[in-house]
Amino acid sequence: MLGGSSATNFMIYMRGNPKDFDRWANISGDSRWRYSNVKKYFKKMENYHGIYKNDTKWHGKNGPLTVESVNFAPGLKEVFEAVNEWGYKILDLNTEQEEGFSTLDATQNRGRRRASSYSAYIEPILGRPNMRILRYSHVTKIHFDSELKARGVYFARNGTTFYVPVKKEVIVSGGTINSAQLLMLSGIGPSKHLKSVGIQPLVDLPVGRNLADHSMTVVGPFILNRAASLMLPRDVSLKSLVDFQVYGQGPLTSPMGLMGIGVTSTSSSPGWPNLLHVIDSMGIFDGFGPIIDGMFGSGSHYTNLVQNFSGLDAHSVLLTLGKPKSRGFIELRDSNPFSKPIIDPQYYSDEKNQDMLDMIEGYELIVNLYEKSKALGRKLGARLIEVQSCAKYGVKTRAYYECAIRTPILHLFHPVETCHMGKIGDPNAVVDSQLRVIGTKGLRVIDASVMPEITNANTNAPTIMIAGSRLRFNKTKLQPQL
């Protein structure tokens, strides 16, 4: 799809924590990845006109990617009152990123049009004579010469295979799953694995290893006793259509009810927020369960969970593990480029079980915030709908929370790290700090897969930053190793 996942994602705009990028600099040995340097690329990408627009120290106004704050946020005032009661601040999370909460910033324009990497970066230059887009084309293999220089790519289109030679270099941007798949199909990957599927290894690299993703659980829905949510059958009317079309306002501008966002630290991660809270205002209506199940691949879990609550106002929180320790992998199923690769994310598999302990801490925080605060618990009467199959653990015990987190295990669609950036000689490294595939010539990977460690929030903005900064890095000298 043109624009990839940015053309279908939830549009949440989050840069990540400055420490995430300082860590990238440490891992890659290249200080240009420090936040103090990459911050300018974030600013350059933004056409920001959200609620923090006057803060020009942190936000850009002349970039191609439109970012704005959501304007339909029922009950967010009470959420902010509650988080204040709990000692958290309301502040812009795309700056130094202290713990706190904010109105959600989204990559959209007046609530009417999504801003994707395609609409921001490609659409405006479609007329360039030196650019050609071939849709419905599936790249199947990179061709190397005997010196391991990438000379071109094979691709299939309408059942025919074509070859495109390159003059300078091949840039692979197939995303975390497919960039890893394409490298392996082309002989770049773990030798033993490649041989096991009948592929002649060219360079032995840990491609597909280190798969990181943000595991997630939906805390809620919390039933509310007032009209403080987006209730589609109630809120969608002729007026809402006019508000949407003419003013870019109202319920129809809402990205699926998403309205607030927060980052907090658990006791295991002081000073570096490791939980992401995405606050959703969607009330329960007849289609609610199937929509959530369809979106997250949760079978009929939410359909069953909310079946007796249709018509009630509600909020839910997508509680996400921002800095997971668990790592999974991607492998080829076979040597057929059209076969789906094997994806095993291995959520909650870290040795010390820290990922689960952090999520339980976050679950407890959200339940207390909603049920015990004056603003949400007393004023809006927030009450959690309990997962019946976990009731045997005693409702609101830690064992109950773990059961709820595992029923079923979800994620926020942020896979990264399968073509991990690192220093030459680092056993995890697939690309160097300039994103060149180690052991080859004329080949780079530029997408989310090169992140050497997952950022603590959503991954679209840092992926676009990687693309923007990589192009400019070429013009500056490599800094000394850290």
Ligand SMILES: Cc1cc2nc3c(=O)[nH]c(=O)nc-3n(C[C@H](O)[C@H](O)[C@H](O)COP(=O)(O)OP(=O)(O)OC[C@H]3O[C@@H](n4cnc5c(N)ncnc54)[C@H](O)[C@@H]3O)c2cc1C
């Ligand atoms: C449902 C969903 C919701 C998300 N929500 C958010 C959000 O709200 N905020 C946020 O920040 N992030 C979100 N993300 C994550 C974010 O969108 C991604 O991290 C980011 O877009 C990754 O960009 P990418 O360029 O690495 O890969 P992708 O966006 O996956 O792009 C890869 C492109 O390569 C193409 N491709 C792959 N293989 C081949 C091949 N062999 N031949 C030709 N083309 C190929 C694909 O079709 C695709 O167009 C979400 C992701 C999903 C899926």
